[in-house]
Amino acid sequence: MDTPIVALSYCNARMEFAEIYAGDGESVESVKMGAIDSEFEVQLTELRDRVWIHAADGSTVGRFSRFGIDLHNTVTEQLAGMPQCRLCTHDAPTKADWELFRAKALEWWGVAVHADAFDQRLLK
Numbered sequence: 001m002d003t004p005i006v007a008l009s010y011c012n013a014r015m016e017f018a019e020i021y022a023g024d025g026e027s028v029e030s031v032k033m034g035a036i037d038s039e040f041e042v043q044l045t046e047l048r049d050r051v052w053i054h055a056a057d058g059s060t061v062g063r064f065s066r067f068g069i070d071l072h073n074t075v076t077e078q079l080a081g082m083p084q085c086r087l088c089t090h091d092a093p094t095k096a097d098w099e100l101f102r103a104k105a106l107e108w109w110g111v112a113v114h115a116d117a118f119d120q121r122l123l124k
Contacts, residue, residue, distance in 0.1 A: 040111045048119040051101075053111055061109070064101045066122055068093055071104055094124045 039056035053062030059074040068089035073082040087104060089097065098118055105111040 040109050042111060042113055042117065044117050048117060049122055051113065051117050053105055053109065053113070055109075062101070062105055062111075064093065064098065064118055066092060069097055069101050071101070071108070092124050093122075095120070098123055 040061075041054045043052045043054065044050065050065040051063070052060055055061050055074045055076075057074050057076045059072070059076070061072050061074055063070040068091055069087060070085070071087040072078075072084050073086055078084055086108070087100075093101075098120070102113045102115070105113050
């Protein structure tokens with residue numbers, strides 16, 4: 001069975017908080033995010049072992065997992081001549097890698113990924 005997905009959605013809205021949902025659709029907790037404008041969605045597994053960031057054009061621009069970091073340009077940007085990768089690693093991530101992923105998501109897309117979105121026990 002696949003791991004249930006938990007989604008934090010920031011799509012095209014000014015939000016003061018986001019809800020974290022369990023696989024059964026019940027709200028688990030409310031996370032104060034601060035007022036942000038964004039066209040991105042953050043998705044994570046219930047086990048908090050993978051985090052994705054999706055852009056409004058359907059691109060997955062960010063992934064953080066036990067296998068490292070992938071931060072990409074959108075497909076729209078790639079079609080305009082930009083490279084695919086902005087910052088990619090392929091090693092087991094450290095706490096510093098998690099902080100880098102979160103910092104770049106905020107810097108590049110205005111996406112505030114909650115510190116607890118990834119289980120810190122899985123980091124080197």
